[in-house]
Amino acid sequence: MKFQKVLLLLILTFPLFSKSINGFVRDDSNGEPLAYVNVFIKYLDIGTTTNQDGYFVIPNIPDGEIIIVASIIGYRLTEQVISIGINKNYRIEFRLPISSIEGEEITVSGIRQSFINWAEPSRITLDFRDIKVAPAFVEADVFRTLQNLPGVQTLNDFSSALYVRGSTPDQNLIMLDGITVYNPFHLGGVFSTFNTDAIKYADFHAGGFSAKYGGRMGSILNIVNREGNTEKVTGSGNISLISSKLLLEGPIPEMLGLKGSWMLAGRRTYFDIFANMVWRAYKSNNESDTQDTPNDIFPYYFYDIEAKVNLDINANNRIILSRFYGDDIIDWEYKYSNQYNYVNGEYAEVTSYENIFDWKWGNHSNSITWRYIAKPDLIFKTIFAQSRFKFWIDIDEYTYHSIGDENLNSEFKIDVFDIVDDKTSEINFIFQGNKSHKISGGLQHKNVKFDLGMKFHIEESGVDTIDLKPLDMNSKTTETALYFEDKWKVNPLFTIQYGLRSMYYNLHNKTYFDPRLTFKYNFSSYTAFKLNFGRYHQFLTIANPQDENFRFIDIWMGLREDLPASFAEHTIIGIDYLSQDDVLFRAEAYYKHFENLVTLKQGNPFVDEGDLFKLEVFNEFWNTDAFAFGLELLVKKTTGKVKGWVGYTFAKTMKRTDLWGWYSPKFDRTHTINIVSDWELSTKTHFSTTINLSSGNPYTPIIGQVIYWDESNWNGEDDWYENDEFLVGEKNSKRYPIYFRWDIGFTRNSTLFGLDVEYYLQIINVTNHMNPLMYYHDNKYEYVNGEWTNLGIARYSVPMFPILPTFGIRFEF
Amino acid sequence: MKIKIIILSLFIFGCGEWGAVLVSSDYKPVLNIFGLLTQDESGSFIIVTRTANLDENINSDYYDYYNDNPANINIYSAEVYIIKEDNDSIKFELTNSNNNYYNTNQYTNDDFIPLPNTTYFLSVSDSVSGLSAKGELTTPNFPQLNMMELPDTLTINKPFTLNWIPSQNNMGISIYKENNHFEEFVCINNENRYYEMNDSTDIFKLELCDYYYDTEFNNEFISSVNIQLREYDKNYFDYFVLYDEDEFMNFLIGQPGSTAKSFGIEGGLGVFGSFITVNEFKFIKSN
Structure with a gap:
């Protein structure tokens, strides 16, 4: 309930402007929505970019005949002419054909639109x-x-x-x-x-x-x-x-x-x-x-x-x-x-x-x-x-x-x-x-x-x-x-x-x-x-x-x-x-x-x-x-x-x-x-x-050798036995x-x-x-002069x- | 040409370290001590060793017999003293210096019997290696089992409760068959449990080792078990029970290794610990 009130308040807080164009931009070949397509009104400084669902909305559209353009690298630039009249909202759909230049591979990029639109870093x-x-x-x-x-x-x-x-x-x-x-x-x-x-x-x-x-x-x-x-x-x-x-x-x-x-x-x-x-x-x-x-x-x-x-x-x-x-x-x-x-x-x-x-x-x-x-x-x-x-x-x-x-x-x-x-x-x-x-x-x-x-x-x-x-x-x-x-x-x-x-x-x-x-x-x-x-x-x-x-x-x-x-x-x-x-x-x-x-x-x-x-x-x-x-x-x-x-x-x-x-x-x-x-x-x-x-x-290096004792108690008889082990140095102190x-x-x-x-x-x-x-x-160990010789502690990867x-x-x- | 140089340099760079590389460190060895003060049959003893550098061989695996000159990390020349709270010091002497594999360097004093709930200090110095260390512990009290609520005879597979006086130390309880000779053909599963301080009760159930014996011995029998209560000082419990595991456990993490574990030892590694044990015998019957 609280959430609904907040939502209502938000909507009412901002004035709703008169007319808008909205719609989707899709790939003509398979209908997949296209994100980060630049959608703008020709000759006017009004435009936007499609979101990740391929959706766009351009508010504050003036009356009259306008040319709306959809553009993204890799697709053919596409225009539609719309007469803005008495309706408040105009829904249009762009289907962009892939640009085909002989001998060149198609590259699609919305990088400029995301550069312009994204505020968050990283x-x-x-x-x-x-x-x-x-x-x-x-x-x-x-x-x-x-x-x-x-x-x-x-x-x-x-x-x-x-x-x-x-x-x-x-x-x-x-x-x-x-x-x-x-x-x-x-x-x-x-x-x-x-x-x-x-x-x-x-x-x-x-x-x-x-x-x-x-x-x-x-x-x-x-x-x-x-x-x-x-x-x-x-x-x-x-x-x-x-x-x-x-x-x-x-x-x-x-x-x-x-x-x-x-x-x-x-x-x-x-x-x-x-x-x-x-x-x-x-x-x-x-x-x-x-x-x-x-x-x-x-x-x-x-x-x-x-x-x-x-x-x-x-x-x-x-x-x-x-x-x-x-x-x-x-x-x-x-x-x-x-x-x-x-x-x-x-x-x-x-x-x-x-x-x-x-x-x-x-x-x-x-x-x-x-x-x-x-x-x-x-x-x-x-x-x-x-x-x-x-x-x-x-x-x-x-x-x-x-x-x-x-x-x-x-x-x-x-x-x-x-x-x-x-x-x-x-x-x-x-x-x-x-x-x-x-x-x-x-x-x-x-x-x-x-x-x-x-x-x-x-x-x-x-x-x-x-x-x-x-x-x-x-x-x-x-x-x-x-x-x-x-x-x-x-x-x-x-x-x-x-x-x-x-x-x-x-x-x-x-x-x-x-x-x-x-x-x-x-x-x-x-x-x-x-x-x-x-x-x-x-x-x-x-x-x-x-x-x-x-x-x-x-x-x-x-x-x-x-x-x-x-x-x-x-x-x-x-x-x-x-x-x-x-x-x-x-x-x-x-x-x-x-x-x-x-x-x-x-x-x-x-x-x-x-x-x-x-x-x-x-x-x-x-x-x-x-x-x-x-x-x-x-x-x-x-x-x-x-x-x-x-x-x-x-x-x-x-x-x-x-x-x-x-x-x-x-x-x-x-x-x-x-x-x-x-x-x-x-x-x-x-x-x-x-x-x-x-x-x-980083890894933890060995630095020395030590014996440690383990205990054993079986039927009441104590025994302690030795094990040898490497001593390690500071945690992750080597690379x-x-x-x-x-x-x-x-x-x-x-x-x-x-x-x-x-x-x-x-x-x-x-x-x-x-x-x-x-x-x-x-x-x-190495076999030297007929006998095995211990050369010391070696590291194996x-x-x-x-x-x-x-x-x-x-x-x- | 540039690309060829880049590719060539990538291949030259692309070698890395295949095979074994001898390692060394500038680690300075310290004394590594296992000191136990107890009234138990094992008696009190101090084992004095030292840690070793990487270029020494202390390895005891099966390759060891190839090694003509293993590094001797056992210290036979130490001056070992147990010092009471009143500064009265008792010298421990090297008592076993033969070539037995274990405990070749125990320092003991047959006259020394530690008192419960008493602080003792350890002083170890070795003039040959120039190493020394100190230690301190407080012996635990005698654990006390509440016998009033315990039946005279325990029955196999029938739960019974052990109550003991709570302590400020960790406790251990072991229950085992007193005489476990094979010819007796009765095998009781050993019970070994540890307890936090202030714990005071637990339920046990004695069971035969497996069903072979169960089927063999439908007839009644009577035997006896020993209930061993042991109270540990903090040093011993921490070294042997609480921090018994390596910090590096298995291949998923890396090679097993140990940090410099030291419980009750200052200036070296190891443990200076104590426990006191009491035993109670009980008859058991099969049903």
């Missing part, structure tokens, strides 16, 4: 072409591309997680079509969960994001999927070394005045199918040697399915249904039996074992969005979404034991699970009735259930059944957020964007306020200065050890009652220069201050409690202070025969706990240079390359050598069986540079990616 949009520019490990990946942007750091080659300006991946809000995705990775982070073929664009905010977004301290990544072809059914596919992908899209047949489009995309790895096929063939030919071996030798695969339906009820109402399912699955079963005690010509004792290992983890999300154009200058978006992350390990062991006529069976079951169930309802509005103000606001209500647990079930014939639950942590959190924001164009050169986000968190029974403020000053049409400040609260955390090299899953939990709310404050200053030929030069400096971070205590996971042991590993934290600062430079070229970007990052992140004092976290890389480029060698052939050069990640990786890729367009196909070859780490993932230490060639084929139909 924002960049990558469309599907950008994402596919960079050579990637096995296949294109949006996270891998983002890792090449300034301000984004990576832990190692095996992880596609994003470490943004001192923030860890759990501080990033990752969304698919506006729906939170909690664990957006496959294969422990090697691949992101988003199918690049389905992506329309990725909107990335490295910091300083507006009041619309909240609940996370670090960055925002909103992946927006394609809407689907409104003209005809089309499709595309991709076959790579590990997976195949298929995308289908098409129009919904018009009926009852409804029209729309749909998109369906799927991906599945298939290495398991081939490996198991070969293994079973081998097994059938070698039965005697493989009698007690599992049927499947490679029981792992992942898949994801994305579906989207857009339904236009009428000119002002659209319903969007979106669904995403992505899972990693390890399903392994192993049966074998032993027969022994050969008595009187018969086997008297038989023991059969059945082991089942079922591990499944992934995200499922469903959403329904209603977009309502209440007035040309007032748009509402209502979203109901459910996002569920589920991780479940189920280990079962059955033993069937028979001695003569007596049967003794036993069951041993372990279940380990982490379930995050997020139900979100939100309503947002954008009001553009005033030339100087763009007002937006909204209300978001988020119910999240966290359930983290471990269960044991032990059952034996003739013995009591034992059920243990050593880990049982669950909570229900509620976040209710209300936000308001105004982008106020004070004059043609100066813009202020101010906003406030208030958040109520039920476990604290408290409301928090996050102010956001941005100043933008255009020195000229090509140069913009930006200054930003914002506070960002977060009410959930992950309970993973901070020093992991590999992370299979994020273990999420709501921030407990007794832990204060974590927050970060971003201060950003930057300057953007967009040259006449649309080359973007960006320089930004930031300072980020964190309060009340929590860091999981590593070690000492078990605590005795009563007759059960209890796992405390996910529930004990160090209070952590942190800050980060840095300087980022970006040069991005989006048109021409050579496209791509060069980024440089200077970054410093420091954390402090009572145990360790101040230290650099494991992801901290002081200097990073990333070069991503795509060279159009001919209309059919492209060469792409990515070069990453950075300071090494690995400079990280260097050079990836290259070639693509060649052709036709095959009447299909447009693209062959690609990519070589990761073409110089086979050794980038150590970690060190391990041991004595080094565990490498990240070595040289890795991959290839594949994409096709369209």
